[in-house]
Amino acid sequence: MQKVEVFRIATGSPDDISGLKALIDNQTIIPEEIIAVLGKTEGNGCVNDFTRGFATQSLAYYLANELQIDLDEVHKKIAFIMSGGTEGVMSPHLTVFIRKEVEAPKASEKRLAAGIAFTHPFKPEEIGRMEQVLEVAEAVRQAMKDAKIEKPEDVHFVQIKCPLLTADRIEEAAHRGKDVAVHDTYKSMGFSRGASALGVAIALGEVSEADVTNEAICTDWNLYSTVASTSAGVEIMHDEIILIGNSTESASDLVIGHSVMKDAIDIDSVKDAMKGAGLQFDEYPSKEEVSKVVNVLAKAEAATTGTCRGRRTIMLDDSDINHTRHARAVVNAAISTLTRDPMVYVSGGAEHQGPDGGGPVAVIAKV
Structure with missing residues (x-):
């Protein structure tokens, strides 16, 4: 039986891992049990927000050392989703999800369950298009299995980190004779977020796959998911998914x-x-x-x-x-x-x- 625990940790800067380290040092958190880290960093949240990558890099290096594995392996084991922008009074922080196996009878009531999944790296011309939509839909289905959640109605939040287009990525596609969904790099964030959200909507049966087309992405606002939350960043070329819901296959409190x-x-x-x-x-x-x-x-x-x-x-x-x-x-x-x-x-x-x-x-x- 899985048991999911969640820890909210204040940060003093994008590279501040001291709060997480303290919880690991006192064995409140066991590094091997971490499946995802969701963070808010104090950058501008736009194309050139490097606080997201800085935070991810800092966390990945620290956890790779704790787990005694290389960086590639830590990125396969843990989903790092950093969202830039802490305007107003929003306080920068990390939300750490851990999952352990415990001996417990099947619960009579549904409790917190969580799963993760990753897509393959996207080519620039696939970002914001049906290739991304359908790949994300499949990854969401995998995350549901990982969370041991069977019914779509038991999924309550699907947090995704997705890529965006830069001038270099657009130029690379052009050299191969490929065009991209949009040439404005800032607008590409919206197209990637939108395509990823529609992937969630298809996977959970919120919209029909037949209704989603390249032309509908970021134009038909009647198509949406009620549980998707997607964030675009320059630091990745694939989608990382944290799926959260409730399940009787969980012993969480x-x-x-x-x-x-x-x-x-x-x-x-x-x-x-x-x-x-x-x-x-x-x-x-x-x-x-x-x-x-x-x-x-x-x-x-x-x-x-x-x-x-x-x-x-x-x-x-x-x-x-x-x-x-x-x-x-x-x-x-x-x-x-x-x-x-x-x-x-x-x-x-x-x-x-x-x-x-x-x-x-x-x-x-x-x-």
Whole structure:
């Protein structure tokens, strides 16, 4: 029987592994049991955000040494997903997932389960296109098996790290006579996130594969997943997947619930996710109930209409600050009003991840 545990660790910089090291040194965390590290780093979250790769490199070197394996092996064993951008009051941190095998009878109630999977490296011309969509769909199915989750409805969050296009990658494809989905490197982040999210939607039966085409990616916003959270970065060329849900094949003392925020200030949906994770309250959770929360995971996006609840916003028109940075700050602040803690995971850019202007939100809490 699997037992999944989750640890949220504050960081002082992208390369700060001291908090993780302390938990390993006192044997709270056993390195061999780590399956994934999900992080928020303080870069700009855009194409040239190297804090993501810096954090991944620091963690990988440290864990490779602890596990006494080479870097290639540690990247096959552990999914490292770093999301850049901690605007506003969002506090940089790591969320570490460990999974161990324990002797326990099959649970009568579903508890937290987690699985990981990796796609093959994509060619530049495959990013943001059906090749990526279908490969991700297959990897999500593998992650479900790894998590021992049988039913799609028991999947509550699928966090993915995906690649993006750079000028060099676009040029390399052109030399081979290949064209790419989009030539704007920033927009390529959205296409990769969107294609990855649609892969999740297909794998979980949220949309029909027949409805997803190259032309539909980042144009047909009626197609989306209610549990996908995808983040693009320059540091990889493949997709890495962490799939989280509940299963009777788990002896964890944690549970996950999710909902879908309709817009950036939809705290009612955050409350629904909290209740789905077992918190009990009427209007607002008490300090005692909030203390059960291990972390909140959410997506943030500026609505393509340029409005929020009928009011005009300037997120899409601001030439100084990218709209994803605005959105992350707003959603983090909205969630923090309920958790009373700004150290929550909010990733920007929600193409095909929830409705336009909104996005999935999940809460992991102690039973």
